[in-house]
Amino acid sequence: MDRLTIIKVGGKVVEEPESLNALLDQFKKISGNKILVHGGGRAATDLANRLGIETKMVEGRRITDVKMLEVVTMVYGGLINKKIVAGLQSRDCNAIGLTGADFDLIRARKRPVKEIDYGFVGDVEEVSTRELRLLINENAIPVLAPLTHDGNGNLLNTNADTIASEIAIELSNHFNVYLFYCFEKKGVLLNPNDETSIIYDLDSTLFKKYYQDGVINAGMVPKLENGFLAKKKGVKEVLITNAENIANGRGTRLV
Amino acid sequence: MDRLTIIKVGGKVVEEPESLNALLDQFKKISGNKILVHGGGRAATDLANRLGIETKMVEGRRITDVKMLEVVTMVYGGLINKKIVAGLQSRDCNAIGLTGADFDLIRARKRPVKEIDYGFVGDVEEVSTRELRLLINENAIPVLAPLTHDGNGNLLNTNADTIASEIAIELSNHFNVYLFYCFEKKGVLLNPNDETSIIYDLDSTLFKKYYQDGVINAGMVPKLENGFLAKKKGVKEVLITNAENIANGRGTRLV
Numbered sequence: 247m248d249r250l251t252i253i254k255v256g257g258k259v260v261e262e263p264e265s266l267n268a269l270l271d272q273f274k275k276i277s278g279n280k281i282l283v284h285g286g287g288r289a290a291t292d293l294a295n296r297l298g299i300e301t302k303m304v305e306g307r308r309i310t311d312v313k314m315l316e317v318v319t320m321v322y323g324g325l326i327n328k329k330i331v332a333g334l335q336s337r338d339c340n341a342i343g344l345t346g347a348d349f350d351l352i353r354a355r356k357r358p359v360k361e362i363d364y365g366f367v368g369d370v371e372e373v374s375t376r377e378l379r380l381l382i383n384e385n386a387i388p389v390l391a392p393l394t395h396d397g398n399g400n401l402l403n404t405n406a407d408t409i410a411s412e413i414a415i416e417l418s419n420h421f422n423v424y425l426f427y428c429f430e431k432k433g434v435l436l437n438p439n440d441e442t443s444i445i446y447d448l449d450s451t452l453f454k455k456y457y458q459d460g461v462i463n464a465g466m467v468p469k470l471e472n473g474f475l476a477k478k479k480g481v482k483e484v485l486i487t488n489a490e491n492i493a494n495g496r497g498t499r500l501v
Numbered sequence: 502m503d504r505l506t507i508i509k510v511g512g513k514v515v516e517e518p519e520s521l522n523a524l525l526d527q528f529k530k531i532s533g534n535k536i537l538v539h540g541g542g543r544a545a546t547d548l549a550n551r552l553g554i555e556t557k558m559v560e561g562r563r564i565t566d567v568k569m570l571e572v573v574t575m576v577y578g579g580l581i582n583k584k585i586v587a588g589l590q591s592r593d594c595n596a597i598g599l600t601g602a603d604f605d606l607i608r609a610r611k612r613p614v615k616e617i618d619y620g621f622v623g624d625v626e627e628v629s630t631r632e633l634r635l636l637i638n639e640n641a642i643p644v645l646a647p648l649t650h651d652g653n654g655n656l657l658n659t660n661a662d663t664i665a666s667e668i669a670i671e672l673s674n675h676f677n678v679y680l681f682y683c684f685e686k687k688g689v690l691l692n693p694n695d696e697t698s699i700i701y702d703l704d705s706t707l708f709k710k711y712y713q714d715g716v717i718n719a720g721m722v723p724k725l726e727n728g729f730l731a732k733k734k735g736v737k738e739v740l741i742t743n744a745e746n747i748a749n750g751r752g753t754r755l756v
């Protein structure tokens with residue numbers, strides 16, 4: 247099977263022109279098939295503020311009412327996605343921007359209301375990659391925005407880390423998939439104040455221990471849980487790293 | 502050659518849920534290969550207003566500074582495009598939303614500043630449909646937003662009528678292309694107050710005469726000029742009609 251690298255980048259990296267350009271320069275260097283999955287939460291919060299729409303978060307998840315859904319559709323599907331696509335095209339990378347609605351790529355179910363009503367937030371139900379693989383085989387580079395749809399005409403807001411792992415799992419039936427979660431640090435750190443204290447190999451036992459000891463903070467947990475799940479379900483390698491290291495593959499490897 | 506129908510719809514039709522649903526129901530009925538090209542100017546003006554950004558138009562064309570470029574990228578590339586895609590997917594039409602930056606589909610040049618500085622407005626330079634045709638041959642339905650790019654990482658705002666005619670012209674090398682411009686009326690009217698006074702066949706001599714006589718108003722002129730150009734350059738049929746008649750092909754035919 248061919249190699250396929252999936253890079254997930256958070257909002258901070260893609261929202262500033264300088265860090266976005268640095269990321270795209272590194273991304274271009276990755277050889278072989280590749281996919282970029284992006285977030286954009288800060289930009290969404292910023293637009294919401296400018297429109298007088300209040301941002302409500304519960305455990306890092308955005309409450310997405312009708313108005314907020316419009317905001318994230320505009321920011322994730324339009325502003326950020328198309329900026330990345332244009333930036334990659336200018337680097338001779340044949341990018342194509344997609345949401346989960348395009349090609350019916352990711353169908354999701356509106357999250358059931360329990361203690362919290364998350365609104366138009368989708369939990370992934372089905373990933374269909376036929377057209378995506380066709381494009382990859384034509385050397386196209388998919389750029390995925392964190393939006394899905396329910397099959398009834400509604401878009402849904404879906405966590406970008408989850409989108410990356412779900413796509414990685416499905417595509418591991420067809421490619422040797424390397425999934426890189428890219429954030430500000432060079433990897434998971436033993437000491438958050440010491441950039442050199444990278445944990446190079448992290449297994450799930452160690453992860454639980456570090457989490458209990460408070461070494462790994464809450465924000466990293468969904469990323470790592472998604473990562474371990476992907477690894478378990480056939481993804482070849484999962485790496486936590488920063489934008490500077492996506493091309494050389496250094497960082498925290500989940501084992 | 503296979504038949505391909507390209508439908509261009511203006512902002513008004515796609516911005517209201519009711520008229521959008523009616524349009525998509527009709528669009529679904531069109532048999533064979535099809536593409537939808539949409540506008541969204543009113544929604545862009547509305548978002549700009551809400552953000553306190555002033556909308557300046559010159560002869561129906563939007564002056565697009567950096568802030569307005571962000572607005573149209575969000576509204577055309579995100580909000581409207583993805584709503585249409587999700588709506589078509591719910592009708593079992595395998596839609597994929599695209600701008601001119603995706604696949605390097607439409608490369609444009611920033612309009613040179615003469616008397617007026619239009620800002621980030623692009624005049625089409627090159628249309629590359631290799632991947633688009635690949636998708637069409639897989640029964641995908643492209644949904645095109647009126648944005649292009651300059652190949653240097655900049656998105657550009659480009660008139661949707663022009664996008665429709667340029668795409669139609671290029672694809673007429675590969676398909677029998679039927680290009681339908683869809684607006685509020687059933688066709689070009691001899692008397693704007695009489696909905697039954699449709700001009701069924703319009704040639705360029707008659708067009709000039711009617712324009713000089715004031716029968717055809719200024720707003721229709723770019724649409725008709727684009728249409729006659731497309732016809733001259735190999736598009737099989739150009740029709741001016743409304744959403745209700747796109748499936749049966751009634752309206753003003755350019756001859």
